[in-house]
Amino acid sequence: MSSYRIVRGDTLSGIAKRYGTSVSALMQANPKIKNANLIYAGDTLNIPGRSDGFGPSRPNAPQQGPSIRPQPDPSPIDTPPSGRSGDAFNTARQYLGWNAADLKVSNNAVGRAMHDWVPNNVNCANFVSGVLRASGQISDREHHNGVYGLMNNLDRNPNFRRVSLQDARPGDVVSMRTPGGQHVVMFAGWKDGRPQFIGSNNVNRDGSQRVTISGMNYPIMAIHQYQG
Numbered sequence: 001m002s003s004y005r006i007v008r009g010d011t012l013s014g015i016a017k018r019y020g021t022s023v024s025a026l027m028q029a030n031p032k033i034k035n036a037n038l039i040y041a042g043d044t045l046n047i048p049g050r051s052d053g054f055g056p057s058r059p060n061a062p063q064q065g066p067s068i069r070p071q072p073d074p075s076p077i078d079t080p081p082s083g084r085s086g087d088a089f090n091t092a093r094q095y096l097g098w099n100a101a102d103l104k105v106s107n108n109a110v111g112r113a114m115h116d117w118v119p120n121n122v123n124c125a126n127f128v129s130g131v132l133r134a135s136g137q138i139s140d141r142e143h144h145n146g147v148y149g150l151m152n153n154l155d156r157n158p159n160f161r162r163v164s165l166q167d168a169r170p171g172d173v174v175s176m177r178t179p180g181g182q183h184v185v186m187f188a189g190w191k192d193g194r195p196q197f198i199g200s201n202n203v204n205r206d207g208s209q210r211v212t213i214s215g216m217n218y219p220i221m222a223i224h225q226y227q228g
Contacts, residue, residue, distance in 0.1 A: 003146045008041045019047050028117055029145070046146050052124040052183045052202060052209070088135040088226065089171035092127075092186055092198050092211070100127060100200045100209040109134035118145050120208040124184050125150045127200035127211065128173055131186070135171075137226050147182035151175050151222050159228035165195060165220060172225045176218040187223065188213050 004015060012033070016023050027033050029046040039045075095103055095110060100123035104114040113130035114123070122145075129143040129150055142157060144150040154160045154173060163172065165187075172187040174197060185199030197216050200209040 003149055004045045004047050006039055006041050006043045006045060010039065010041070012036050012039055015045065015047075021047065025119070028119070031117060044149075046149075052122050052147075052178070052180070052200075087171065088131050088137060089186060089188060089198070091135045092131045092171070093188075093213075095211045096198070096213065098211045099204065100211070103127070103200075103211070104130075113143070115143070115145060121202055123200040123209050127209075128184050128186060132173070137228065147175050147184045150184060151224070154224040155222075159226055160224045161227055163223050163225045165223060167225070168195070168223050169225060172223050174223050175221045176216065177221055178218050182221070183216075183218065185216070191215070 004019070006015075012023050012026055013036075016026050023036050026045065026047070027036060033039065091110065095108075098106075099120075101120045103111050104116045104118065104123065104126065105111060110127070110130040113133035114126050118126045125147050126145045129138065129145070132138040133140065133143055137159065138153070138157065142153040144153055150173070155162075160173075168174070168187040170187055170189050173184065174187050175182065175184045183199070183201075185197040185201070188196040188198040190196065194215045196213055198211065198213045201212050201214070202208070203210050203212055
């Protein structure tokens with residue numbers, strides 16, 4: 001899910017057409033909008049995408065690696081959780097194999113923290129935000145269902161700092177650029193010299209998301225590590 005800042009002259013129908021979505025989907029992603037004909041310049045909209053962009057790479061596209069097939073029950077990862085970031089990793093790992101559709105309406109800590117109105121194919125930031133909230137690392141106000149919005153909130157949070165992949169710990173928040181837009185997951189350690197990530201990913205046949213661990217090779221925009 002991406003975001004868009006409304007400018008003077010915008011209409012909800014025009015924004016929907018520009019981003020290949022619908023007015024009803026925009027209103028569902030932005031529950032603060034009560035009247036489709038009344039939006040305000042300067043406000044930020046959540047833009048629902050067809051998916052969070054996680055899935056097989058398109059052929060001949062730039063900056064893409066081979067097709068990605070996450071496994072719900074991977075073999076052991078080389079690096080164990082460490083530090084407080086590991087708290088978030090251990091929280092996320094409890095929900096491996098859960099469909100986002102079921103998790104966000106469940107009565108467990110992460111499910112209660114997630115927003116159940118988010119479409120089932122764009123829950124990556126909703127899941128990561130829910131894990132961070134359930135782990136006590138962010139507040140309810142810092143929860144965001146868009147990748148850039150969550151990145152910005154973590155940049156403003158003094159308990160987080162940006163680190164390199166080489167310095168990443170399990171539970172660190174990893175924001176990526178994908179062919180479909182953006183995707184956000186958590187670092188899960190190293191396996192056979194390759195980084196692994198856990199998150200809500202578009203792996204179900206209908207394009208909806210499930211919590212899985214796998215390797216990914218999309219360009220990384222930011223890695224946020226909890227320091228609190």
